[in-house]
Amino acid sequence: MTATDPALTALAQSWCALSLLHGRIEAHIERALQAGHDLSAREYSLLDVLSRQHDGDGGHLQMKQVADAVVLSQSATTRLVTRLEDRGLLERYLCPTDRRGIYTNVTEAGLELLDAARPTNDAALREALDEAAKNPELAPLVRVVENLKAPVPA
Numbered sequence: 001m002t003a004t005d006p007a008l009t010a011l012a013q014s015w016c017a018l019s020l021l022h023g024r025i026e027a028h029i030e031r032a033l034q035a036g037h038d039l040s041a042r043e044y045s046l047l048d049v050l051s052r053q054h055d056g057d058g059g060h061l062q063m064k065q066v067a068d069a070v071v072l073s074q075s076a077t078t079r080l081v082t083r084l085e086d087r088g089l090l091e092r093y094l095c096p097t098d099r100r101g102i103y104t105n106v107t108e109a110g111l112e113l114l115d116a117a118r119p120t121n122d123a124a125l126r127e128a129l130d131e132a133a134k135n136p137e138l139a140p141l142v143r144v145v146e147n148l149k150a151p152v153p154a
Helices: 006-037 041-051 063-070 074-086 108-132 139-147
Strands: 090-094 102-106
Touching: 006 041, 006 108, 006 139, 041 063, 041 074, 041 102, 041 108, 063 074, 063 102, 074 090, 102 108, 108 139
Parallel strands: none
Antiparallel strands: 090 102
16 A cells, blocks of 8 residues: 555645535525526526627637636537527527627526526525635635636636
8 A cells, every 4th residue: 555645635635625615606506596597507607608798809709618618518508508599598690700600699588587697696606605614624715715806808
């Protein structure tokens, strides 16, 4: 049997704590969004990302960019877009300057649902962080999350 490197053990334990925090937050948000708006956390995230698009240079995201933003594969993102399109929350159309490109926009119904769900998402996030902060192993991670500054889009 080989001895375990203490630094690697500590790293693995830190990763487990981070994974635990993420899982708890995501599960709490998921329950709140499902109960209040019949919306999954991934669906909410996708609507939020797409609602921030704009017309003009670099305004519309390619599917790979959307997939990266919602942390899904391109195929899973396409399936998610299709589900939301079927619900009337998104619409796709051909790019006017490049007929090969397809844009995805949030519909009025999608924007209304997103606006209604945003306070639920924000409250659930706050509740999950407050609950996690009671755990001594997670409290330092909660402080880091609370102090992170969102990157400013270039």
